Amino acid sequence: MEHMLNHKLKQIEISGIRKFFNMVADEEDVISLTIGQPDFHTPEHIKQAAVNALSLNRTGYTHNAGILELRKAIAAYNEEKYHISYDPDKEIIVTTGASQAIDITFRGILNSGDEVILPGPIYPGYEPLITLAGAKAVYADTTKDAFKLTKENLVKHITNKTKCVVLPYPSNPTGASFTKExxxxxxxxxxxxxxxxxADEIYSELVYERPHYSIAAFESIRDKTIVINGLSKSHSMTGFRIGYLLAPSWLAKELLKVHQYNVSCASSISQYAALEALTNGKNDTLIMQEAYNERREYVYKRLVSMGLSVNKPEGAFYFFPKFPMKEMDSFQLGLELVRKGKVALVPGSSFSVVGEGYMRLSYAYDLETIKKALDRLEGFLQM
Structure with missing residues (x-):
């Protein structure tokens, strides 16, 4: 019966991040800097809001686009933080995580044969969804431009088949972020x-050098821009699975159809927790941001002292150093690091072929763990 499956499934694979993580999971005494998840607990007042929602029996279906109070809070939050305005009635959809928002966007805008420009290295979650939608991912190599998509690089990759360009900034895996200019x-x-x-802006609250600037703030392209965001990174709510999509009303109306038939609505309990986060927890991120910045400064100094070529991240919580490969690819290097160095990083090839030769290091870990891991990495490099 296997031949009867959707043939596009054969064109995609399990994420390289997960594949590598599963391969080394049983190795003993390994310090991992692989996970892209905040190491902070969800703030207590947000958890209590979820408990209260249960106690008040707010356990039924909500409006397909999400409870209106939450959509209003999302609108107010984005207006205050990023100076972008969206109508909570017509231009906001609450989704089951940012990943679902990306999925319904691609399924809503892509046709067979379309092309989507991805600035690589890039989070591996986009290409499979593009493929399943019948379109093609086109990678623009940003490794020579501080991991940022430039005007010249963009123009070079636009064809008459280009339907969409993805701007995932601040970036996973590189930490690169754009200025307004x-x-x-x-x-x-x-x-x-x-x-x-x-515009996937899931790391918009985790920036260090300057406030995040959203491309949706440019009025000339607002009518063709879809902003993806959520609370997983900003409020350490990964398991709550709450994301959201901001789009012009004409487009949001169509994407809501895909969302409705996909999940009906996001979890009601999680929506009430998100409402608390975006009203009484607007500044919860500041404590996390301060800790991440301290770790960022420490890791950068250590990596530079090891002689590795590395850009200092402007956002998110990742480094993406280039490694001397010694006749092996990044996946093999990752295995060597685990087996001989007893430290786990994510192979750069997990972030497209453009990431080959690099490794992703997450600093979403406590400083003591990071120090021990970097001591082991330094020892490995001296072998």
Whole structure:
């Protein structure tokens, strides 16, 4: 019966991050810096809001787009933080995590044969969804431009088949983030083209050098821009599975159809927890951000002292250093690091072929764990 499956399933694989994690999970005495998940507990007041929702029997279906109070809170939050305005009645959809928001966007805008430009290295969750939608991922190599998509690089990859460009900034795995001026360069190219912009801004609250600037703030491209965000990273709520999608009303109306038939609505309990997070917990991220920044400074100094070529991340909680490969690819290097160095990093090839030669290091761990792991990494490099 296998031949009767959707043939596109054969074109995708389990995430390289997960594949590697599963391979080394049983290794003993290994310190892992692989997981892209905040090491902080969800704030108590948010957890209590979930408990209260249960106690009040708020356990039924909600509006397909999410409870109105939450959509209003999302609108207010984005207006205050990023100066972008969206109508809670017509332009906001609460989703089951940011991943589902990305999925319904691709399924809503892509047709067979379309192309989507991805600035690589990039989180591996986009290409499989593009493939399942019948479209093709086109990688723009950003390794020579501080891991940022430039105007020139974008123009070089646009064809008459280009339907969408993904801007995943701050970036997983590189930590790169745009300035307003850098975004304006991209806007100058895209404003007159019939190309959608998917701005995945899930790490927007974890920035260090300057406040996050959203491309949706440029009015000239707002009508073709879809902003993806959520509470997993900002409020350490990964298991609550709450994301959201911001889009012009004409587009949100169509994407809501996909969302409705996909999940009906996001978890009601999680929605009430998210409402608490975005109203009384707007600044919960600051404590986490301060800790991440301390770790960022420490890790950067250590990696540089080891002689590794590395860009200092401007956001998120990852480093993406380039490694001397010694006649092995990054996946093999990852295995060697685990078996001989007793430290686990994610192979750069997990983030597209453009990431080959690099390794992703997450600093979403306590400083003591990070120090021990980097001591082992340094020892391995001296072998």
């Amino acid at each position: 850098e975004l304006n360069e991209l806007v100058s190219v895209l404003k007159d083209k019939d190309i959608f912009i998917l």
